[in-house]
Each structure stands twice: as structure tokens, then as C-alpha cells.
Amino acid sequence: MQKLPVAVILLFSTLPIFGQYYTSGTDPASIKWKQINTDRFRLVFPEEFSRAALDLSFYLDSIAPKVEALLHHRPRKINILIHGRSAYSNGFVSWAPRRIELYPTPDQENYSTDWLEQLAIHEYRHVVQIDKLRQGFTKFGSWFTGQQATGAVLGLYVPLWFMEGDAVITETTLSKSGRGRLPVFTQPLKARLIEYGYDSFDKAYLGSYRDYIPDYYKLGYHFTAEVRRRYGADLWSDVLDNTGRNSWSLTPFRKAIRKTGFRNQRLLYNAVFDSLTTEWRNYDLNLTSSKYRIIAKGDDDYTTIEYPVVTARDEVFAQIDGPGQRTRIVQILPNGDKKNIVYTGFRNSDPITANERWIAWTELQPHIRWENADYSIVRLFDRIEGKTKNLTAKSRYFSPTLSSYSDTLAVVECTTNYRFFISLIDIPSGETIKKIATPENAFPMHPSWTDKQDELVMVLFTNSGKSIATLNTKNDTWKTLRNPSFDEPKYPTKKGDYVWFTASIPNSEEIFRLSTLTGKTTQVTQSRFGATYPAILNKDTLLYCDYSAKGYRLVKIPAQQSWETEVKPADLTNPLVKQLTKQEKRDTEYSIHKTPEIKSYSKWNLLNIHSWAPAYVNIDDSEIYPGISLMSQNLLGTAIVTAGYNAANSKSYEKYHVGFSWRGWFPIIDFDIKWGDYKETFSNQYQINNGFYTIDQLGKEKHLNIEVGAKIPLYLSRGKWQRYFQVETQLESQSISNQNYIQNIYTYLVNFSTPTDKNLIKLPDINYRGMEYSLYFHNKLRGTNRDVNTRFGQSVSLLYRHTPWGNYNAGENYGISSRLYFPGIGKHHSLVVDNQWQKKIGGDTISSESNYLTYLKFNDLLDMPRGYNSIYNDEMYIFNGTYQMPLWNPDWSLPGVLYIKRFRLHLFFDLAVAKYQLQEKDSKTIYRYSNTYTSTGIELLSDLHAFRFILPFTIGYRGGFREVDNSLFHEVIISTSFNNFLVGKK
Numbered sequence: 012m013q014k015l016p017v018a019v020i021l022l023f024s025t026l027p028i029f030g031q032y033y034t035s036g037t038d039p040a041s042i043k044w045k046q047i048n049t050d051r052f053r054l055v056f057p058e059e060f061s062r063a064a065l066d067l068s069f070y071l072d073s074i075a076p077k078v079e080a081l082l083h084h085r086p087r088k089i090n091i092l093i094h095g096r097s098a099y100s101n102g103f104v105s106w107a108p109r110r111i112e113l114y115p116t117p118d119q120e121n122y123s124t125d126w127l128e129q130l131a132i133h134e135y136r137h138v139v140q141i142d143k144l145r146q147g148f149t150k151f152g153s154w155f156t157g158q159q160a161t162g163a164v165l166g167l168y169v170p171l172w173f174m175e176g177d178a179v180i181t182e183t184t185l186s187k188s189g190r191g192r193l194p195v196f197t198q199p200l201k202a203r204l205i206e207y208g209y210d211s212f213d214k215a216y217l218g219s220y221r222d223y224i225p226d227y228y229k230l231g232y233h234f235t236a237e238v239r240r241r242y243g244a245d246l247w248s249d250v251l252d253n254t255g256r257n258s259w260s261l262t263p264f265r266k267a268i269r270k271t272g273f274r275n276q277r278l279l280y281n282a283v284f285d286s287l288t289t290e291w292r293n294y295d296l297n298l299t300s301s302k303y304r305i306i307a308k309g310d311d312d313y314t315t316i317e318y319p320v321v322t323a324r325d326e327v328f329a330q331i332d333g334p335g336q337r338t339r340i341v342q343i344l345p346n347g348d349k350k351n352i353v354y355t356g357f358r359n360s361d362p363i364t365a366n367e368r369w370i371a372w373t374e375l376q377p378h379i380r381w382e383n384a385d386y387s388i389v390r391l392f393d394r395i396e397g398k399t400k401n402l403t404a405k406s407r408y409f410s411p412t413l414s415s416y417s418d419t420l421a422v423v424e425c426t427t428n429y430r431f432f433i434s435l436i437d438i439p440s441g442e443t444i445k446k447i448a449t450p451e452n453a454f455p456m457h458p459s460w461t462d463k464q465d466e467l468v469m470v471l472f473t474n475s476g477k478s479i480a481t482l483n484t485k486n487d488t489w490k491t492l493r494n495p496s497f498d499e500p501k502y503p504t505k506k507g508d509y510v511w512f513t514a515s516i517p518n519s520e521e522i523f524r525l526s527t528l529t530g531k532t533t534q535v536t537q538s539r540f541g542a543t544y545p546a547i548l549n550k551d552t553l554l555y556c557d558y559s560a561k562g563y564r565l566v567k568i569p570a571q572q573s574w575e576t577e578v579k580p581a582d583l584t585n586p587l588v589k590q591l592t593k594q595e596k597r598d599t600e601y602s603i604h605k606t607p608e609i610k611s612y613s614k615w616n617l618l619n620i621h622s623w624a625p626a627y628v629n630i631d632d633s634e635i636y637p638g639i640s641l642m643s644q645n646l647l648g649t650a651i652v653t654a655g656y657n658a659a660n661s662k663s664y665e666k667y668h669v670g671f672s673w674r675g676w677f678p679i680i681d682f683d684i685k686w687g688d689y690k691e692t693f694s695n696q697y698q699i700n701n702g703f704y705t706i707d708q709l710g711k712e713k714h715l716n717i718e719v720g721a722k723i724p725l726y727l728s729r730g731k732w733q734r735y736f737q738v739e740t741q742l743e744s745q746s747i748s749n750q751n752y753i754q755n756i757y758t759y760l761v762n763f764s765t766p767t768d769k770n771l772i773k774l775p776d777i778n779y780r781g782m783e784y785s786l787y788f789h790n791k792l793r794g795t796n797r798d799v800n801t802r803f804g805q806s807v808s809l810l811y812r813h814t815p816w817g818n819y820n821a822g823e824n825y826g827i828s829s830r831l832y833f834p835g836i837g838k839h840h841s842l843v844v845d846n847q848w849q850k851k852i853g854g855d856t857i858s859s860e861s862n863y864l865t866y867l868k869f870n871d872l873l874d875m876p877r878g879y880n881s882i883y884n885d886e887m888y889i890f891n892g893t894y895q896m897p898l899w900n901p902d903w904s905l906p907g908v909l910y911i912k913r914f915r916l917h918l919f920f921d922l923a924v925a926k927y928q929l930q931e932k933d934s935k936t937i938y939r940y941s942n943t944y945t946s947t948g949i950e951l952l953s954d955l956h957a958f959r960f961i962l963p964f965t966i967g968y969r970g971g972f973r974e975v976d977n978s979l980f981h982e983v984i985i986s987t988s989f990n991n992f993l994v995g996k997k
Contacts, residue, residue: 033105034648035112036382037674038096044647046612051075051086055612055646056093063115063429064093067127068607071135074128077185078135080596082248086142090646095427098375098387098407100359102130104137106162108621108644111138116387116425119410119456120360123188123476123497126454127429136181140174140251141165147256157622157642164258169251170276171961172216173264176231177247180239184592187476187497191232191591192583194519195499195541198558199225200233202540205295206560209284212277213910214902217956220797220913221900223313223334223562236587237283242271244594265907277906294518301537301574303557307347308564311335315562318362319343319546319554323415327546327554328352328365330372333562335797335839337731340370340392343565353392353399354731356793359409362457362502362544364420366413368394369438371402371420373409377726380677389422390730391438399730402441408434412467414460419444421467421484423455431455433467433482447487458482461505468492468505470512479503479512479525493525493532496580502544511535511545511553511570516581522555523578524571534575536568614675617650618643627657627668636662649675657687664689664714681741683718702758702767709751717744733791733804743781744817750774780817785810791832799895799915800841804832812869814854822854824869837896845891847873851884863929876921878946878973878980884925893919898951910956912963917950919971945974952984962987 043058047068054071056064071091079085091111100118104111111134117126124132145153145161152160183189190196203225209215210224218224239246253267260266265275273279307316307329314333321327331349332338340363341349356374363372370392378384389402389411408422418438424446425431431454435444449455451473458469465485471478476495482488492510493500499520503512510525516534520541524533536542541558548554553570556563584592620643627638636659643652653670657663666687673680688711696703720741727734754770791804811825826849833842853866873889875882898914923944930937948971954963969982 034644034651034674035094035103037648038094038383039378039381040614040675040677042096042614044612044614045609047607047609049607051088052091053088054091054093057095057427059428060093060095060115061609063127065607065609067131070128071131074132074185075135077595078132078181079139081244081594082139082143082251083245084139084143084248086138089138089142092646094383095429096381096384098359098385098425100126102134104134104141106141106165107158107642108619108646109138109141109158109161110646111135114383115429116407117454118360119362119423120501121454121456121472122190122193122499123472124182124186125474128186129182132182132185133178136178137174140169140177143248143251144169144255144258146252147258149255149258152258156624157620159622159624159642164255167960168254168258168262168264170216170227170264170959172227172231173235173247173250174231175228176233176235179228179232180236180591183588184595188499188583189588190228191236191588192585193499194515194517194583195543196229197233198519198541199223200229201291202558202560204284204288205291205539209281209288211902211904211906212280213904213906213956213959215280215284216959217910217961218912219900219902220897220954221312221902233287234280234283236591237287238271238279239594240587240590246270275907295539298539299537300539301535301568301572303536303566303568305347306554306565306567307343307349309333309562313562314564316343316556316565317544317563319544319556319565320363320365321546321548321554322366324367325549326365326367327548327565328363328370329565330355330363333795335795337793337795340372354793355390356728356730356732359387361410362412364411364413364459366415366417368418369413369420370394371411371413373411373422374730376401377728379725379727380723382726389420389436401729402436402438408436410455410457412459417460421458421460423458433458433469433484435484445484447482447484450489457502459502459504462507463505466505468503468510470500470503477501479510481505492527498580498583504545504547506547506550506570509570511547513543513545514580515583517583517585521574522553524573531577532579533573534578535572537574614647614649616647617645618652619645627655627659627662647675649673663687664712665716678721678723681718681720681722685716686714688713699756702756702764704754704756706772707753707755709753710749712750713746713748715744715746718742719744731793733793734789736788737786739783739785739787741783743779743783745777745779745781745819747777750776775818777819778817779814779819779821781812781814781821783810783812795839797897798839798841799897800843801832802834802839802841806830810872812872819867820854821867821869823852824872825850826872828873835894835896840894840896843891843893843895845874845889847889847891848887849873849884850886853885862932864932876923876944876946877919877948877969877982878921878971879923879944879975882923882925882942882944883927885927887923887925890922891919892921893917893950907959908957910959911953912956913954915950915952915954915967917952919946919948919950921946943974946971946980947974948972948980950984 045056045058045061047054047064049068049072052071054064054068093113093115097114098116099114100116102113113130115127144164149160149164179190183191215230216227250267254263257263271279311333317330319327319329327343329343331341337354339354340352342352358374361373372390373387374390376386376388386405387408388406389408391402392399407425410423412421420436420438422434424434431449431452433447433455437444453471453473456470458467461468465483467482471480476497477500478491478495479493479500481490498514500512500514503510508527512523513520514523519538520543522535522542522545524535538557542555544556546554551570552567554567557566620641622642624640627636628640636657638656638658640655651672655668657666664687665685668685670683690708690711693706696705722737722739725736727736752772754772756768757764758767787808789806791801794802807829809827813823814821828847831844835841849872851868853868855867857865857867859865895917898916900913903911926941928937928939950967950969952965952967954965956963964987967984969984971980973980
């Protein structure tokens with residue numbers, strides 16, 4: 012039977028849309044898991060997180076009805092998995108299997124809502140959005156495909172700008188803070204609209220390699236909020252209803268938007284952002300800004316200079332990054348030049364710090380094995396020795412600060428049980444000197460040493476807001492300098508009797524100065540778009556970062572400059588937020604009758620069947636046949652099971668299939684079994700002497716194929732280097748039995764033939780036992796978003812195959828492959844050089860009509876030179892050289908159909924040297940051959956989005972000259988990278 016046609020695939024099985032189900036990784040096997048069950052949620056968390064999880068469960072149950080209200084939908088109960096051992100700050104919702112995953116360590120850029128409460132509102136709103144789609148045709152599809160039907164409708168039809176924009180609205184209207192109130196959240200979009208006008212809808216949503224485009228969170232909030240303000244609170248609920256009920260339609264989301272009077276998203280976007288641009292430009296025209304002198308600015312189209320820090324010698328250091336630049340720490344010289352100090356690794360939003368001897372910052376460092384047990388370590392640059400090292404290991408430290416002429420480093424510490432401390436570390440030894448708990452477990456943010464001995468100033472955040480306080484680290488006493496407020500104070504720096512800090516007013520972030528003697532606050536700056544990161548230079552000069560459409564630049568003004576005196580904390584509830592908040596329903600209170608019980612959760616909960624299909628789905632080979640498929644993935648992500656029945660006659664030898672992957676131990680264990688039977692119909696007649704014969708198969712062959720493998724992935728990334736090592740071994744066992752045939756012999760007579768004999772042919776069982784061993788390692792320099800490839804790095808893989816057992820000897824095959832990356836001549840260019848070698852050793856001889864002996868051999872381990880499908884060899888060396896460069900970033904749009912962001916050009920030269928030998932059957936004569944194959948050509952590739960699907964595709968042309976037959980070849984290249992659809996917090 013043939014494979015199912017495409018129409019049937021799309022109708023009955025949405026699985027190929029994503030290729031595989033998303034897993035965030037696994038947590039340490041040593042964790043003792045606990046759970047809390049409520050009517051709406053099951054929270055699963057490490058034992059030490061129990062207290063915080065209990066508080067979160069109360070909050071979730073209290074806020075859930077309000078989150079559900081305006082979408083008029085209560086979702087089915089959902090699991091929440093809390094990765095308490097991770098130092099990463101985020102959360103996401105994924106479907107198939109449906110769950111929420113939370114990373115509970117707060118970020119230093121937290122706005123004035125408790126981090127867990129932020130996650131609760133934002134991620135649960137995503138659950139309500141997605142679950143609401145499960146109605147009408149989508150619900151009908153879920154009967155046939157399980158959870159993947161809703162996930163597919165989400166991925167195909169519901170844009171992320173709406174998902175995230177609507178969630179940001181909810182986090183804003185249902186709390187005292189939220190990103191919708193924050194000028195810094197709006198700042199990049201406002202600056203771009205005022206300076207350049209609004210971009211095309213496709214560019215604004217899908218981004219650009221040419222220009223810096225604010226992300227779809229910012230686009231989505233303003234788009235979704237303005238539409239809701241203009242057309243009512245129920246519009247987006249109606250849009251989701253229509254999309255879920257009518258998902259059989261090609262454009263259900265667009266059709267529902269027509270209620271606004273606009274035919275599609277693009278026209279509605281144009282109307283909204285045209286008026287928004289006009290509003291913001293009018294405000295900008297009437298704004299008088301404070302004067303400053305630019306000290307340093309970016310040398311790219313978009314550069315952010317952040318976290319300036321000044322030493323006692325008035326040396327200035329800062330962090331620089333941008334879409335076309337690697338994140339690095341630099342020294343800002345008096346003439347504005349930037350001297351590179353060190354390139355950093357992956358970081359949370361933490362300030363850097365420096366003094367006369369040291370520069371310190373934090374980086375996220377992965378656990379060597381468990382993806383969800385990463386750390387935040389302190390990295391240190393020794394300015395005397397010019398060396399970088401790790402000061403801490405396996406730590407959870409953030410926002411480090413150094414005082415002048417001191418070897419003591421203060422950090423914010425977040426423990427795995429959601430407790431917060433200020434910890435003091437001795438740099439020479441790396442030992443913790445002291446660990447000071449914050450009052451009432453307030454979350455400390457942006458600490459910095461003052462000019463008083465043993466004194467720190469910082470922001471303390473509680474549910475009452477953010478206060479500015481000092482800590483005497485000698486006697487552990489706290490003093491509040493500014494009472495809690497919701498105007499988002501941050502980055503305090505104290506010199507003498509004044510504290511300079513950043514806070515928000517309704518339209519921008521600004522610098523303020525607080526007198527510790529009088530308690531009065533003065534507004535120091537008035538900027539067009541935003542001013543932040545204050546630092547004092549020469550005792551009387553204030554450095555800070557001023558935002559423009561090209562990023563932050565470093566500027567200076569007199570430290571005692573004033574714009575407005577005796578200001579109070581601003582109310583950030585702007586008119587848009589007020590209108591949106593009025594739309595929220597307030598009659599949705601929920602009372603908790605009893606404290607939920609904390610119970611154990613077994614990590615041996617292995618089965619969670621979430622999806623199925625009325626077809627046999629082979630994910631690895633992207634094939635679909637008639638049959639049935641079942642998919643299971645447990646909540647902890649440690650057990651993934653697939654099972655299926657293949658009803659295709661041509662595939663009856665693998666009629667049944669069960670696959671299991673266990674990821675809960677240090678090695679990952681994979682097991683796959685396929686079995687079935689097979690009977691072939693022989694309709695041919697075979698000529699012999701004075702007659703012919705036919706063959707009839709007796710019964711069915713029995714096939715059994717088992718693959719068992721173990722691999723250990725090790726995550727070794729450090730600093731600017733991405734490093735990964737994996738060792739793997741796999742056994743493939745294939746058995747074929749019951750190969751019995753009857754040979755019917757016929758003799759030719761004058762005008763007819765007659766049966767004369769029968770032979771029973773019984774072939775021996777085949778028992779193939781193949782082993783494979785591999786090693787892989789890569790070491791790659793972290794790059795930028797605009798690089799076409801890694802610009803410096805190495806990778807190497809070793810592979811060996813043989814058949815040590817069984818009666819089927821396929822010989823041996825071993826090979827090695829390496830890849831070297833070098834920077835190209837131009838910016839973002841890359842030169843990639845591959846060297847590959849393999850050797851095959853034949854196994855059993857096989858019968859053939861050739862005059863030469865023929866042996867069983869493994870398939871090639873290597874990728875063929877471009878333009879060649881196969882090359883006969885016993886030993887082969889392959890060289891691939893590719894120069895890759897960005898060609899053009901056109902940002903071309905065929906609205907709603909195609910958006911081309913970039914063209915790339917690859918120039919390649921490939922070479923293969925293949926050696927083999929032939930031995931005559933009737934003699935020992937051996938003939939040895941060596942052939943060379945080359946190809947030269949180009950690859951013209953386009954990076955694009957089709958139908959506004961958020962994941963990019965690469966489509967292009969490969970053409971070249973093949974030397975072996977002096978011919979031209981032409982190929983089409985199509986590629987993408989799919990993961991299951993998920994929506995997150997950041």
C-alpha cells in the first residue's frame with residue numbers, strides 16, 4: 012500500500028508539523044519530588060521548594076478565575092513542573108504534552124510583582140488561550156490526534172504577537188506592576204517609531220538581519236492592547252472561538268479579525284501603529300530634554316552600552332552587545348574609544364563590577380549532565396595578570412559588586428528553597444565570608460558598595476513594592492532610605508550624602524538623586540526615550556546610559572544637576588492601562604477552604620499518553636503509513652514512549668513498533684523494537700536448461716529488529732566557548748526466520764510444459780548483531796545573531812561499526828570526521844573546512860554474477876561531495892571547503908505569504924579520494940584502484956518566513972560542476988529546524 016496522501020496527513024495527523032515533541036531537558040536524578048493538587052493545578056517540585064510551592068498554589072487558585080474571566084474559559088486541570096535547581100529565569104507552556112514549566116529563580120530585572128506571581132499570571136493566561144482553541148473542528152480533530160490537534164492549530168494559526176501581547180496585558184491589569192506599565196518595556200519600540208516610522212507588519216513581527224527590531228512581546232502588547240481598547244474586551248475571546256471552531260479554514264484567525272472592519276492583520280496593524288506613531292511623535296515634539304555630553308556610543312547600527320562602573324582611579328568599564336556584536340566587557344577610554352577586556356558567556360540581566368584589581372560578572376553555566384540544573388557563577392578578570400577564571404562553582408550568585416581597593420565581593424544569593432541573601436566572598440580564597448538574610452525574605456537587587464566602609468546600598472523588593480536600603484555588613488543592620496514604591500527604582504549608587512538611582516515616570520526611565528539628610532528626591536534627567544545605569548566619576552560628574560533608536564550610549568552631566576526638585580514616586584498606571592484594567596471582571600473571587608496537602612511524587616510515573624493518530628508515523632524518516640500511533644511523554648521528561656501499528660502491506664515486516672527513551676539516569680537509554688511477518692509473491696518464471704521453475708513461499712517470514720543504545724551527553728560550555736561531548740554505543744539486532752520456499756520445476760514438451768519436480772528450499776535464519784560506537788566533541792566560539800555560521804571553532808567525531816556476534820558478518824567500518832571554523836574576510840563571514848576519512852573491511856562473501864569476489868559491507872559513514880550521490884570505495888578521504896557570507900538583507904515582503912529576510916552565498920570546493928580493490932574469484936589476483944572526484948559550485952540561499960509562521964525556513968539553489976563526467980548539476984535546498992510549539996515568559 013502507498014503512503015497516505017498529503018491531504019490525509021494534514022487532516023488526521025498534525026504530528027509532522029513539528030517533527031518531534033519538545034522537552035526542556037531533565038533534572039538531577041537525586042531530586043525527591045513532591046506534589047500539590049488543587050482543583051485547577053497539580054504542582055510538581057523538588058522537596059526543598061515545598062514552602063514556596065505551597066504559597067504559589069494559594070496564589071494560583073486565587074488568581075486563576077481572574078485570568079480566565081475575559082476569555083470566558085476555564086481550562087482543564089494542568090500540570091506545573093518547577094525546575095527548582097536551575098539558576099535560569101523563565102517559564103513556558105508547551106502542548107503535547109500540555110504542561111507549564113517554571114524556572115523560579117528571580118531575575119535582577121524583575122518588575123514590582125513577585126517572580127512566581129509573574130509566572131503564574133503570564134503562563135496560566137497562555138494555558139487559557141490555548142485550551143480555549145479546543146472546540147469545534149479542533150475538538151473533533153483531538154478525538155483522532157489527542158493534544159497535538161490543539162498544538163497544531165496554535166502553531167499554524169495563532170500568532171505569537173497575540174499570545175504574548177495578551178499575556179502581558181493580563182500580567183499588567185491583574186497586578187500593581189507588569190510590563191505594560193513600564194516605560195523601559197515600550198522604549199525600543201517608541202524610539203524606532205519616532206525615528207524611522209513603523210515597519211511593515213511582516214518585518215515588525217518576524218524581525219530583520221538589517222535593522223534592530225523590537226521583539227514580538229513589545230509589538231504584541233501595544234497591538235493587542237490598542238485593539239482591545241478600541242473594539243472591546245471580548246474581541247480576542249471571539250477570535251480564539253472562531254479559530255478553534257473553524258480550524259478547517261485556512262485563515263480562521265484573520266477572518267475573526269474582520270469584526271474590527273479591517274480585512275486582515277496587516278491593515279489593522281497599519282491603522283493602530285500609524286496612530287501610535289503620530290501620538291508618540293507629537294509627544295516627542297513637545298518634549299524638552301536635559302542636555303548631556305556623549306562619552307561613548309556604538310559603532311554599529313545598534314549597540315547597547317550598559318552597566319557602566321567607575322573605579323577609584325576614575326577608570327570606566329561597561330558591557331557592550333548588540334545583534335551584530337558578541338557580548339563583551341570594555342574599558343571606556345577618555346577619548347571615547349573602547350578597549351576590549353573580555354568576551355563573556357551567556358548571562359542573566361546582571362550588572363558588571365570592577366575595581367583597581369578585578370573585574371567581576373556572573374554567567375550561567377550548565378550542569379555537566381542535567382539541563383535543568385544550571386548554575387550562576389562569578390567570573391573574574393585579573394587586571395594585573397590579564398587572566399580570566401571562575402571565582403565560584405556550582406553557585407547561585409547574581410549582581411556582584413566590588414568596593415575600591417578590596418578583595419571582598421558582595422553578591423545576591425538565591426537558594427533552591429527560594430530564600431534570598433547577601434553573601435560576601437573573599438576573592439583570593441573563593442570562600443564565603445558571610446551570608447546575610449534579607450528582612451522578611453525581601454528580594455535584593457543591584458547592590459553596590461558605598462564610600463562608607465562595610466556599607467552596601469541596594470533595592471529590596473517585597474509585595475509592598477521596591478525600597479532603597481543600606482546594609483551594614485559588619486553588624487548586619489538594615490536602614491531604609493526610600494520607602495517601598497512601584498515606580499521601579501534600580502541601580503542605586505551612594506556617594507556621600509546622596510543616592511543616585513534609576514526610576515520610572517509615566518513616559519520614560521530617568522535618573523534621580525536622593526538626599527539621605529533631608530529625604531528629598533530630585534529628578535536629575537529628562538530624556539527622550541530613557542536614562543539609566545548611573546555612576547559617579549571624579550566625584551562631581553554623573554555618567555549614565557541614554558537610550559536612542561541605535562541603542563544605549565554613555566553620556567555625562569554634572570552630578571548635582573537638577574531637572575525637577577522634590578518629586579514623589581510616579582504612578583505608572585498610564586491611560587491605556589487604566590482603560591484595560593476597567594475592562595477586567597472583578598466578580599471572580601475565589602476562596603480557599605483548606606490548605607492543600609503536600610504529597611510525594613514518584614519519578615517512576617512513566618506513562619502519559621498525550622497524542623495519537625489514525626496513521627503510523629515514522630518521525631525519524633518523516634514517513635506516514637496507514638495504521639495507528641501512540642505518543643507518551645511523562646511530566647519529568649525522563650520517559651518518552653512511542654508505539655504503533657503499521658497496516659501497509661509493504662511494511663508488514665515491521666508491523667508493530669515500540670520505542671522507549673529513558674533520560675532519568677546519567678546515561679540516556681534508548682530502546683526500539685519492531686516486529687512483524689512478511690510474505691512475498693513471486694510471479695516470475697525463471698529459465699533453466701529445457702524448462703523453467705517458479706518459487707512459492709511457504710508461510711511467512713518472521714522479522715524482529717531490536718535497537719538498544721546508551722549515550723552520555725556532557726555539557727561543557729564555559730565563558731565564550733560552547734562545548735559539548737557525547738559518547739554513545741548502540742546494538743542493532745535483526746533476526747529473520749522461517750525462510751521456507753518450494754521450487755516448482757517444469758519441463759518443456761512439444762506444445763506444453765509439465766511439472767517434473769519440487770524442491771524444498773530452507774534458508775538458514777539470519778541473526779545480525781551490529782555494534783556501533785561513537786564519540787563527538789565540539790568547541791565553538793559564541794557568535795552573534797547575524798553570523799551566517801560559527802566564526803571560530805572545531806568539532807570532531809569518531810565512529811566504529813562491526814558485527815561481533817550472529818551469523819551475518821557485515822565486516823567493519825571506522826571513520827573520523829572533523830570540522831574547522833574560521834572567520835571570513837568580511838563581517839559575519841565564515842570559512843568551514845571539513846575533513847573526513849573512513850575505511851571498510853568486508854565481511855561474508857555474497858554470491859553475484861561478477862567475476863570478482865563480493866563482500867557484505869556497511870554503508871558509508873561520510874557525507875558525499877556535493878553533486879555525487881554515491882562513490883564506490885573501501886577507503887575514502889573527503890575534503891569540503893565552504894566560504895559562507897551574507898549577501899543581502901532585503902526584508903522583502905509579499906504580505907501574508909512570504910517574507911525574505913536574508914540572502915546568503917556559499918562558495919564550495921569538494922574533493923573525494925576513493926580507494927578500493929577487486930579480487931578475481933578463480934585466482935588470487937588483486938587489482939587496486941584510486942579515483943579522485945571533485946565538485947565546485949555555489950549555493951544561493953534565502954532565509955525566509957512563509958505564511959507568517961514564526962519558525963524560519965531556508966530555501967535555495969545549489970549548482971556546480973562535477974569533474975568526474977564534466978557535467979553541471981543542480982539541486983534545490985530546503986531546510987528548517989522544528990521543535991514543539993511553546994510560549995514563554997521572556
